[in-house]
Amino acid sequence: MVSxxxxxxxxxxxxxxxxxxxxxxxxxxxxxxxSIKGNLIQPVHVTKSDALVKRIAERKSN
Structure with a gap:
């Protein structure tokens, strides 16, 4: 090879x-x-006395 x-x-x-x-x-x-910064899904705080929780509990027991 020649340089x-x-x-x-x-x-x-x-x-x-x-x-x-x-x-x-x-x-x-x-x-x-x-990029999306921050939480996409916000937490929802529920208690056992909420109507939605009661319905879900009833469906699971049936």
């Missing part, structure tokens, strides 16, 4: 780096999905 002694052109190196960075950034932006 070439051609100097690197800074302008072309910068252009290639810029292209690569922009493609990486665009891919990472596309991969970002909007």
């Amino acid at each position: 070439a002694n051609t100097p690197l052109k800074q302008k072309t190196v910068k252009e290639r780096a810029e292209k690569r960075l922009t493609s990486i950034r665009s891919r990472s932006r596309a991969a970002e999905k909007p």
